[in-house]
Amino acid sequence: MNKTTQIYGIRAIIEAINHEEPIDKVFLQKGLKGDLSRELESLVRRKGINSSYVPIEKLNRLTKNNHQGAVANISPISFHELEQLVESVMETNETPLFLILDQLSDVRNFGAIIRTAECTGVNGIIIQKKGAAPVTADTIKTSAGAAFKVRIAKVDHVKDAVYYLQASGVTVIAATEKTKNTIYDLDFTIPCAIVMGAEDRGISPSILKASDHLAKLPLLGEIESLNVSVACAVFLYEVVRQRHS
Template sequence: MKNIIYGIHSTAEALKQEESIDKLFVQKNLSSQNAKEVVRLAKEKKVQVSYVPIEKLNKLTQENHQGIVAKISPIQLYSIENLVESAFKKTSSPLFLLLDQVSDVRNLGAIIRTAECTGVNGIILSKQGSAALNDQTVKTSTGAIFNVPICKVDHLKDAIFFLSSYDVKTIAATEKSNDLIYDVDLKGAIALIMGSEGKGITPSILKMVNHRAKLPLLGDIESLNVSVACGAILFEAVRQRL
């Protein structure tokens, strides 16, 4: 299988070297001190840890995995500092996309594809609760994932604080608003925030944003798929910016 690291020492070194690890698989009941150190490092780096039977690990690799297998991202992630600074070097009015625990790989891939088509300058994900950046994400994005800078942060709150220092206006897409997205100024430097499939945007994040806005829904269903909603709002941003 592509994009994996296996073995206790290799995985530990990858974690120490800030390799872009999406998820760590650990054999159930693995009790060696070295294995515990790998798990400690992973949790310190906010990497998701999943305890699985050995059969799962054997499916991931036929090599001597020593009870540890890590999936690494197929892309090189940016730091938030580099992502934002490089965006402002290209334009004085960058468009950022923040995803609050969007957990479905297909939704994430579709969002990345639309983001690339609408000129998004950077995508910011939370490390915990977000879908993996894996081969399926690459496929669903039809390769767009290689064209959009992406970073992962420990907390989206920190990203919002950092963006505000650059005078980036934050706009939350939420039904908990009386304002339609069409009435919000989407020109200038902005960051659009989309919430998870089930829970939407975290309440503590909603309290921090500059604006809240929603799409009009005329049918009986109360919400759109997050990738569809994201696409509708991003193209409204494009319309205003043209």
Template sequence: MSNKEVVFGIHGIKEALKNEDSQIESIWLSKNNKSKEYHGIIDLAKEQSIKVSFVPPQKFRKYAHLNHQECIAFVSPISYADLEEEVEKSLENSNTARFLLLDGVTDVRNLGGIIRTAEATGIGCVIIPINNSAPINNETVKTSSGAVYNLPIVRVNHLLDAVYYLQASGIKVFTASEKASKTIYETSVEKGPLALVMGDEGKGISKQVLKAADKSIKLPMLGKTGSLNVSVACGVILYELLRRNLED
């Protein structure tokens, strides 16, 4: 990361947290530092649901040229969008609006690749949780080929709440899970807005989200490999959904 993508020092981070437009994504504090000044940072970060990690002092060595006081805040290169605004805008513009939710995708390269495909297939916005998600950083930007600047990214406190909001807005929610009984090719997709939930190939989608979804689908696996990389699987499903839209 370049210096432009971090805020450092106790006072600097506090002031940034007071600015709603600062786009702070996460904060590192030294686990060996007992400074009382940390409490102000922690309280402000908690109010904004910003992740705070207590890390060993060695983590700060690469920032030795900065007067960081063992506290570094990482700033997102993008401005996050508002869920309600993006849903309303997408539904106004299309009766076949598509949304993509990512549950537990923690690899920045997978996240970047997925965003790139989502933008190419006409997804209205990508929705990620504040916790348990890869950050939007330089590597994400590079892997997405800059698609992060052309597609709204929404961050929410809880993905399940986003699912409920989408459903309340008349949007069907599909989950991609290897435990599904039918493949995408055996599943009918009704006309109208739709949201797809993808999970990391390790842990997969949370049980609560799986239970709340309208339908669950999977990809056929004819070989001995048990699963696909989440970015690859997401690309296959998104293009299948696009193909059906184009045929209608």
């Protein structure tokens, strides 16, 4: 099984970015100075790469090598461009199914969702470049290898992806408790994309507003929500039920 590759050193990371390596996240030392570090920071911002500033102790835990104040993770998979993904799916599938993950942060939840997506025929998963869970070795393991089979696109902003899908004839359905409609009130036999939100705060208000429909799961117990990967599975299998019954 492929594992996430870690690279360290400012110049090495700059070269990796310039060679279009699928970098998931860059960890930069707080307070780092110098022309080379500024070049790396500028490159990370320009390319929209997920990054965070951390104390040197964190970098020392990430690697025992001479990191020079910067460590990066290279994803074990390659990502797709949104436009190419959508166009190729729309050309070959009359009723495409997409999954949009809005700021999902837990790598194991991400892996479990990818696994369910592969099992339910999802044609592509869309995530945001910044703030989204990276594809790590744990993601791959939890997905049971499905991360190598399902196409994943990274975008600068999820809302732009919503608008692009809508312009392509795809209905966007947001999974949220902030509605009276349940999943059993909606038609999933049409081309659609399901939006799942972050574990702690759900779908952002701007994405809810941009979505075509809102839908919730009926909860009959005292606990107010399901784990996001479980909720996603229920949504996706309702799509399967409607399309194959």
